[in-house]
Amino acid sequence: MMDIPATAANPTPIRELQKRYTLALIIIAALIFISQVVVQRTVLATMDDSHIVNIAGRQSMLSQRIAKEVLILDTLPADQQRASLEALTSTLDLWEDSNYALQFGNAQMGLPGGNSALVNQLYLEAGSYLNSILSSGRCLVAHYRGTAAGDCAALTPDELRTTILTNEGPFLSWMDEIVFQYEAETTTAVKVIRLASAVLMFVTMISLLLEGRFIFRPIARRLQSTLDALHTTQRDLMDANTYLEQRVRERTQLLQQANAELQTANEEIRDYMSFVTHDLRSPIASVRGFLHELTLDLTDLRKTINGAYPSATALLEDSIPEAVTAIEVSNNQLDRLTHQLLDISRQGRRELDSMPVDLNTVLKQILQVYAPQIAESGAEVVIPAPLPAVESDPVLMEQVFTNVISNAIKYLDPTRRGKITLQAKNEKDRVVFSVGDNGRGIAPDDYDKVFKLFRRAGLQNTEGEGIGLYHVRNLLRRLGGTIWFESQVDSGTTFYFSIPNKLARGEA
């Protein structure tokens, strides 16, 4: 009733789920890494692009400044003109450097170079105007400083000014073109990156969904089924427990009931036994009384006839006394039987005493009572050592010893000299007594009859009703002891019985 329900159909093995989970983690980590790289690249590219656009814008501004300086040079007084020439020279240098850096990259200026083919083409287009402005500007400065030589000396400052101004317009347009192109390219790159980000995010989400579908759902299902199974098991266990408790309660109640019934029955039986034996004893007493009367009458009759009638005399001397004796023997047997039955029912009722019992005195008294029988059979009773002191019920102890000893005497072998040995041995918390005889012994077939009521083992040629040992066993039970025996046919029997060192008072 406690079988664990089968788990959900076809559960994915845990190891497989672990593999999947590891794989999913790797994929998601990779996706996150890639996303980060892409984002970082995007940020960097955007920063470069804005820088490029700034520098490119500055180039337009620088070219305008050059044009302005060139136009105002003549109007300036001599000292200001010198400073202006310095400024013009450095502006030209910066302008040239920046242009180079924009085209080919310069780490100091934070320019990566590496432009697209289209931008490079535009730089080439703008390059000729730039070069014209540069050479004309430098030549013009040389003129003002009076250091013009070679080709430069051949050109007039006005010509140079014109060249600069005519080239400036186209250069600005080309620069605008370049800036525009840069911006266009940046926009495209940002678009691509955005798309990539979106794709990555999508892929990541799909991965998460797949993870959910192929890892977390099976795990959840598995956990659920495990929990269900546990729950069912727990419920079953609780049910089983409740059921068992119920059963135990029921059984206990039944047992108590049965016990109470047994006790009542037992008491009823005892009362009934007592009643019956009392009733039985009345006719027995009456028979005994009338037998006595009959004997007296017979004596009178014998005197009256005084041998006058031989046949009547024969009846009076032999036949009638024999019949009377037979009735007497049977009646005495009945008397003993009912007496012992009464004893049993009486002992069942009596509260036990626990007091020191001097078994040696008890034994002496018993042996005195049985002295005639012992003498008659020529037996000897040997007690090698004094019996130990015990605390028990004196009445029951006496009955136990009386019964066991009379039993030993009764079953002695008439063909040899009887010997009864009485011994005691102290054990941990009990005393074991033994009463051994060299009597006729008990046949193994009769072993189970020994302690039964109204059963007698062996030859039925001795007096007895089969109550003695049954009674002894009951007495010993009440005393908290037990009885057993060892026997060998034709060589004797030893009865052993034990009692506790100290009988608990009031024990029943």
Next chain:
Amino acid sequence: MNKAVRVLLVEDELVHVKLFERNVKRFGANLIVDVVDNGQHALDYLATYAQKPAAENFAVLLDLNIPVLTGFQVLERMRKNPKMAKLPVIVLSTSDDPEEMARCKALGVEHFLVKPISYELLMRILEAAPV
């Protein structure tokens, strides 16, 4: 037995009554025997007797195992009735149960005889009884 003694034999079994009568006859005892066969009749008899006690000595011979009221019930009621309380009772029982004996003694019974009783003993008791 010089002086006549009256006894009330409370006995329901005819054979025992008969046995008793035969023995009384044999001993030639100067005994007046009244017989009742159950406990209630015994009490009725005693109630009448207590009204006008006879001149003779008197004793109750009580069997314990009798119908209607048991011997013990008769004893208990006798002891509660001031007019009967002092009447001597000799119990006749079929068993020598020490418990029964103790109970009888507690109810003031001095003599407890086990059936079949010894008539010599009974006669001696009746003779000695200072009733």
